[in-house]
Amino acid sequence: MGCLESLPYEVLLSKISFKESREFLSRYQEKYDIEPGYRMFDLNIIGVPPIRVAVDGNALIFPFTKPCHGTFLIRVPEATEEIERLRNRK
Template identity: 35%
Template sequence: MPDMGKPHCIKRLPTKVLVKDVSEEEAIEYVRKHTREHYEIPPDYEIRNICILGKAPMLVGIKERKKKLIFTFTRPCFGTDVLEMDTTPEEIETIRSDLRKD
């Protein structure tokens, strides 16, 4: 369960909704299918200081050449969405170092 004291309002991130109100399984499959590089997000993981909500496993996918992140987010009472956001090489490296399992 994420710490409810941490900010979790997804509207604070500049995202585009790719897929709206799907099952968590469908969202995970979308990320796997549309990114070659993806990582499992622990329940309390933050992107730009926003706690990503959802039940494990959740994924974040990296589109390095396009400088995009694709990730799942569950909005209470609304369901799970797949979101896309512009990113930076530094942010990609942070995600890799945080989530890569060697």
């Protein structure tokens, strides 16, 4: 299992709801809705479906929930492999 702390990430928003996350990410042109349990960076993404993620250039932006700490909107730069995997999923 992966660890968020091993990624070069930036916190865009903290302690937000999934609705707030979806609304924030709706401003990006390239966005995808994923189901809970989808794996990115070897992390299981959890939350209230649909979980929206967005692509910003070569960065991936997604909500990440830490139990007991809340949901954060995370931006990971240089995420080209994960972005391609997201684009190519069935």
